Amino acid sequence: MSIEESPMYEVFAREKLDGPLSHIGCIRAANRELAAAHAGMTYSEKPWVEMCVAPTDSFLRCIGDDKDVIGHV
Amino acid sequence: MPQASDLSAEDQALVARIQSGELIEDMADFTPRYRAVLQKTLEIAAQGEVTVLTWAYTAYATAPDLGAKIAISSSIQDEVGHAHQQGMLLERFGVSMQEKAFNEDPMRYISFPIMEFPVRSYIEFVVAQALLDRAGRYTTYDIELHCSFAPYRRALKKINFEEAFHFRHGAYWTEYYWNYSEETRQAVQDAVDWIFPWGYQWYGRPDHLKSMTDQMTFSIRAWSNDTMRDKWLQSACKFADRVGFDTPTQFNEDQDRYVLNKDYPVPMVANTETHAWDWQTSTWDDMINSWKTGGPMRPSAYERLQREEWGEALW
Ligand SMILES: [Fe+2]
Numbered sequence: 001m002s003i004e005e006s007p008m009y010e011v012f013a014r015e016k017l018d019g020p021l022s023h024i025g026c027i028r029a030a031n032r033e034l035a036a037a038h039a040g041m042t043y044s045e046k047p048w049v050e051m052c053v054a055p056t057d058s059f060l061r062c063i064g065d066d067k068d069v070i071g072h073v
Numbered sequence: 074m075p076q077a078s079d080l081s082a083e084d085q086a087l088v089a090r091i092q093s094g095e096l097i098e099d100m101a102d103f104t105p106r107y108r109a110v111l112q113k114t115l116e117i118a119a120q121g122e123v124t125v126l127t128w129a130y131t132a133y134a135t136a137p138d139l140g141a142k143i144a145i146s147s148s149i150q151d152e153v154g155h156a157h158q159q160g161m162l163l164e165r166f167g168v169s170m171q172e173k174a175f176n177e178d179p180m181r182y183i184s185f186p187i188m189e190f191p192v193r194s195y196i197e198f199v200v201a202q203a204l205l206d207r208a209g210r211y212t213t214y215d216i217e218l219h220c221s222f223a224p225y226r227r228a229l230k231k232i233n234f235e236e237a238f239h240f241r242h243g244a245y246w247t248e249y250y251w252n253y254s255e256e257t258r259q260a261v262q263d264a265v266d267w268i269f270p271w272g273y274q275w276y277g278r279p280d281h282l283k284s285m286t287d288q289m290t291f292s293i294r295a296w297s298n299d300t301m302r303d304k305w306l307q308s309a310c311k312f313a314d315r316v317g318f319d320t321p322t323q324f325n326e327d328q329d330r331y332v333l334n335k336d337y338p339v340p341m342v343a344n345t346e347t348h349a350w351d352w353q354t355s356t357w358d359d360m361i362n363s364w365k366t367g368g369p370m371r372p373s374a375y376e377r378l379q380r381e382e383w384g385e386a387l388w
């Protein structure tokens with residue numbers, strides 16, 4: 001599977017323990033473990049206290065248009 | 074480039090929304106012309122990030138110590154991330170970043186020629202960071218602040234944060250080497266003499282030789298070439314004054330700003346054989362053409378990048 005056919009993951013990170021978990025980007029990866037590794041490498045701009053990824057297709061919109069997924073940066 | 078006056082009714086309506094301060098979030102709101110200018114901007118920017126990476130790679134062999142090697146590696150990693158950010162956006166336009174990086178004809182890579190001159194010393198690398206990451210950041214910072222397409226603003230937050238880090242890293246070490254020894258001080262000045270004109274010419278043609286672009290019409294950016302150039306010049310010269318190295322400028326008390334020396338040739342075309350400037354005034358047409366021809370590492374730098382992309386075989 002080429003990288004562009006791989007599923008997309010949304011990346012979230014928290015800058016301070018008392019701050020929000022914010023959406024910071026998105027990546028494609030062949031599986032969950034690679035997604036986590038790839039996100040950690042790509043979004044290393046700040047010393048986050050927490051970072052996690054979730055598959056893009058697991059998100060359901062409450063506000064906004066459904067055809068634009070949360071991510072895509 | 075078409076003038077703002079020949080906009081279709083559809084384009085005029087979009088421009089009106091943008092001018093009223095609305096940010097565009099949904100691609101369904103695009104007109105073909107808006108889509109085209111955004112896509113072109115992203116393609117140029119994303120490919121440009123890749124060329125910084127192949128350039129920075131040549132600095133690796135010149136690094137004096139482990140710390141310097143780590144700094145180069147992390148700036149290469151950052152540039153990959155910058156291409157990634159804009160690549161994820163390009164995907165929404167149906168453009169493959171993978172294609173743009175690994176299957177583009179190396180002769181057609183969009184780049185600044187300076188990115189195709191190998192780095193000759195670590196001092197040259199840090200001076201280039203101090204002056205050229207500073208130049209590049211004004212371009213991307215303008216888009217983060219002013220772009221009418223909201224996702225592009227968001228995508229650039231990470232990029233601009235890191236570009237600022239790059240030029241501060243460069244500034245710190247430029248100052249360090251300026252004060253370290255007679256020899257390193259001379260090396261800093263030599264590097265500045267080579268790099269400074271690249272910074273000054275970074276933004277291309279002056280405004281009076283340019284018609285209104287779709288980038289400005291649709292608020293992809295808000296700062297003109299001359300505006301960015303002046304921001305860069307003031308900032309670079311202030312830095313030069315603080316550290317002590319020479320630039321071909323002087324502070325004009327009446328205008329309260331730095332200006333180029335009268336005899337400074339603008340624009341110039343670099344001599345790819347001698348890896349230096351001939352200090353002869355050229356034309357903007359020749360200069361822009363020299364961007365297309367590129368520097369001595371074209372096409373080898375991109376050929377190497379493309380050879381070493383293992384794709385399927387990696388897994
Ligand atoms: Fe960059």
Ligand SMILES: [Fe+2]
Nearest residue numbers: 125206236239
């Ligand atoms: Fe950079």
